Amino acid sequence: MGPFDHWPTPGNGMEHFFGFIGGETNQWYPALYEGTRPVEPDRTPEEGYHFMADMTDKAIDWARSQKSLMPDKPFFMYFAPGATHAPHHVPTEWADRYKGAFDQGWDAVRAETLARQKASGTVPENTDLTARSELIPAWEETDPQMRPVLAREMEVYAGFLSYADHHVGRLVDAIEELGELDNTLIYYIIGDNGASAEGTMQGSLNESMLLNQIPLETPEYMREHIADLGTPRAYNHYAIGWAHAMCAPFQWTKQAASHWGGTRNATLVHWPARITDAGGLRSQFTHVIDVAATVLEAAGLPEPVQVHGVTQEPMHGTSMVYTFDDAGAPERHETQYFELVCNRGIYHKGWSAVTMHKVPWLSAAEMGHPVLDDDTWELYDGSTDFSQAHNLAAEHPEKLRELQRLFLIQAARFNVLPLDDRSAERFNAERAGRPELVQGKSQQLYPGMVRLSENSVLNLKNKSHTVTAKITVPEGGARGVLIAQGGAFGGWSLYLHEGVLTYCYNLLGVQRFTVRAGSPLPAGTYEVAAAFTYDGGGMGKGGEVLLSADGEPVARGRVEQTQPFIFSLDETVDVGSETGTPVSDDYGARGNAFTGTLHWVRLDAGGDDHDHEADPAHRMTIAMSRQ
Template sequence: MANNSNDIQRSALPIPDLAYTGTVTYDATSPDTKYPPIKRLLPPEGAPNVLVVLLDDVGFGASSAFGGPIHTPNFERVAAAGLKYTRFHTTAICSPTRAALLSGRNHHTVGMGGITEIATSAPGYSSVRPNNCAPLAETLRLNGYSTAQFGKCHEVPVWETSAVGPFDHWPTPGGGFEYFYGFIGGETNQWYPAIYEGTTPVEPWGTPEEGYHFMDDMTQRAINWTKQQKSLAPDKPFFTYFAPGATHAPHHVPAEWADKYKGKFDQGWDKLREETYARQKALGVIPEGANLTTRSEGIPSWDEMDEQLKPLLAREMEVYAGYLEYADHHVGMLLDALEELEVLDDTLLYVIIGDNGASAEGTMEGTTNEIFTMNHMTDMEDAAFKLAHIDDLGTPASYNHYAVGWAHAMDTPYQWTKQVASHWGGTRNGTIVSWPNGIAARGEIRNQFAHVIDVAPTVLEAAGIPEPSTVNGVTQRPYEGTPMNYSFESVDAPERHTTQYFEMLGNRAIFHNGWTAVAIHKKPWLASDHGLDDDVWELYNVEEDWTQTNDLAAQEPEKLAELQRLFLIQAARFNVLPMDIRSAERINADIAGRPQLLKGASQTFHPGMKRLSEGSVLSIKNKSFTVTAAITVPDGGANGVLIAQGGAFGGWSVYLTDGKPAFAYNVLGLSTDFTRSEKVLEPGEHSLVVHFVYDGGGLGKGGTVTISADGTDYATGRVERTQPFLFSIDETLDIGEDVASPVSSDYGPSDNQFTGEISWIRLDLGDDNHDHLIDQQHLVNIAMTRQ
């Protein structure tokens, strides 16, 4: 029996259990024995289901729902049943947008002034959400909602991402979600993803050859969870956060989806911007008088690009377009399931088409494999190489990203891209809201200013749930967003979110009563090279200048000064200060003041350990190292992987094949140096040792390999070149098998488990570390590309 849910005190969470104050009898059979029945906790009557869909790295000008060239019929389907918001904003980068969305507070308030990998001890940049800012999911769960998250989570502090937690900032349990199925970090290989169910790593059900893709997998999981939830608790609403990796790099998609767009982008990015701009005016998602901004400084024109590369560049965009349409298709599958369950009309649905502007992190020409750029090894990816691998784009044989020019085109009609919080190209994302049983309007446009922090208070107002004053005994900081519900029925309702600051990596802006003052500090592809006080501020009257094309700073110095002062007030209020444009200091955990999971020069692993991120493992790069494995070979011999780090696009592995020890070092998926023994490791206990002696003389050099067992040399070999910075963005170190894509071609992506017994494996580092030669700014660039 349900409770009278509207009479419950909901301001202090969890809702206290009230003691029974009636008569207690001696005998339960006494006629005076009367206890009220146990009542299930439910939200207030009429509270809707809530589904928030958040796409990744999609600019305002990508989706056909907002005039873009990419067919997104399911986004248009949602818009036809609801409202398009043309002035909805994000924070210009991934982790901060997600932290703000899920908390209802500004990103600096919840410690996410940057991405987790460059966190500092300053409150606004720690990556640690304070416990006085309980997430929306927790509030809904404690009010009787079922809660689940699917897809990307990039809000876990880096020192908490291992198997030992703590899990206070994971989706479950700390984030308030009862169920989580997805990946932790900025991106993952969509063909071979690093997946968690709850806090436990799990493996995909199949390989790409068997039809596996993470977008499809997470969708099926979401559908199955929803069907189970409605089967077992049909009167209990759900809150589902559906956050695909799409369309963040790598742009992985089945070829037939990319092939839909063959020839559609041969005109290049400049012409594409003009075409999109015309469609946007026709759709009414920008005013008739809005101007098309000029190409942002530093981005080459299409005509400037090498003619021989243009087929490759066009294919990059075809693959990206296919990826977005593929994501739209799967969102449609989820909507179909809700329709089948007859709950779609009673679901408050947000489709936020991008957590920031489109990504300009793919270089001026794009790449077949991001790891080239991250390892400063772009010399290995010249034009001839790229053209030779054009058919690999989007497939399991690539880890691809498109050129900066395409990113700018996807942000049409605005200036700049992701990372640039100063201009709308980095922060304005097309957003669609529908709730058929709660919003009467259909197919209409709303132009009121909104921000991602507005989602949480909107959901609570729709559900009739108050903001909690305390959660788990902690007094809560009020939401900083503005409910959008006022705009649901009125196109002319005066906007209520009238002031909003923006800041990311020194790029900053303030919106206030129809004006914006903005300052760009650095471009996404360049390092910071000057102080904040040297930045040039621009001023725009956005009521008259929708796209920020007419800089009024010189004509309106008093208005500019007023807004600059207001920015500083907001910055002080919301933990933006001190703004942090440092590079080396933020990479060095000791200087930055964040914890480190590992220290020392030796690490021991045990059977069953797997999915250990690079941050959870001592780094063997640019130095000598030794791997020692205490193993038992059974009668009949043994095969399989003892230890592997990385995958098909770079890594190393120690394994037995036909009973013979072997070591493989894979450089960027281009070449693999093998050291293989001709001698079989006989049955019995062994101490198998692989010793790598680094050549020295710089970063990424080669070295010599010796394989020995029980003091006897089995093989020697050479590694000609190593990866100096990163093996993989998402692939891991695994003991007893090599999960996801395989490092070595001597075994496949599955059934490569070691068939003997492992007692332990130890990794010891040499004392010839060359990491002091690393350009720290490059480490910052790696971190930013991974988010």
């Protein structure tokens, strides 16, 4: 609804946008937007659809059209796939290419990875493998019966990365066919700012179980569903041990901005017309903020001083162009701070000082509510210790103090201060002073309103509520979805099945509670409703469901348990049909639109809200998992 003066709308960064706008999306049933308009895939997974292939096709089509119609105009493309962020979705044959490749476990894989890195010259020969945290079990400590599941998680991930790389190759080939490859600067940055350690110690078939704190995934369940990993039947994530292995040879993972395991990524730069040292390696320190400055210098464009009349803060990045011709050029990006949830680090002229304040997968309560002043700082000399394996804090206390002071100077300069180690409180809009889109206890929606994010509609979790729809059933009856929230991995839906009013509550894709009227609705206009009476006594409890038509009861039933925190990371609320995966097995992902006339749908929330009982630290976990 606007204002349309920011990304991704035209004229504000990009002229065209296609993709998803959340932190992640289902690769088989993605939540897609073209500009600000929601769009749906043209095929199902069974018909060969996968988002990575679709995104690549769209990018190739755009590049071809641009060069065909305006051949003299240079193009800029930001190609940001969901791969390999969770969920790890890939055609089974790609995962099967890696069968047996990870049976040796994550400890062995870390050592093998470092050996390959040394052989390729991408890390110094004297690089040591950092120690695995005691918080992460050794492979030999895992349950032998679970190891096939754990290995399959990694086979799926590896297949997903290969599949993504294949499609990036298609895009590069298309640029070459256009005759533009030699004079196109390509950055290929691989990684999720450190691999994600948000998949628990055993991994998951459905991330939402972790976020809702409903431990339905027993080891037996994981073994029974091993074949579902990577397929449309799962929304999977690998175990923490694999995340750590994917950050080899460094310590820690994503969210640990203090250490290289949480920040450092492999990067390829390709520009044959300008870079003559094909296959060459560069070791000067660079940061992602340097990419924009590099692109501007490469294109011969000045840094913008004003945009739409607004004076811009000078860019903080340093162009990397100076490294293209000279592998030994003196480093220009000499200092860089890092901070996330008070995990802090500072790099300066080869040295780094770092401190871990919060372990990514532990809450503040589990860590004993650490105090910032009690954090232990570590010191590393990058000239001799590429992987941050040898802490020199005790040997060089003056150097450590120098870098600690420098961190504070940089933190003050770039608005990191004041340091704030609150977690969920910062994501609470009311406490943080951010506006909220949805307020009050009632919201009316209309047909055609689809792909509404969870934050765009009234929150009905952990409270009594009523969903009412005004409909007209034609002669011969009607079928289809009136309103649905979430999808096959958790949500609820009110719909007509073969003319019969039906309500389905899908608990994390494991159990479906269905309440159905006894007979089809005859032709006519009705106000149909599903009234949910919440049990109370905490979050995620069950409740009684009453279905009615024009106030007359037509069915009663029970939902034994509900999702307390989130329905989905990417699925949405849809009125008049359901996009993405279906909540109920009564209808499919296609052809589920209501065949009668839907006038409106109203959501009404009761006053028995239990959301205040949520653990603030868990809200933080949910927020960080969306990144």
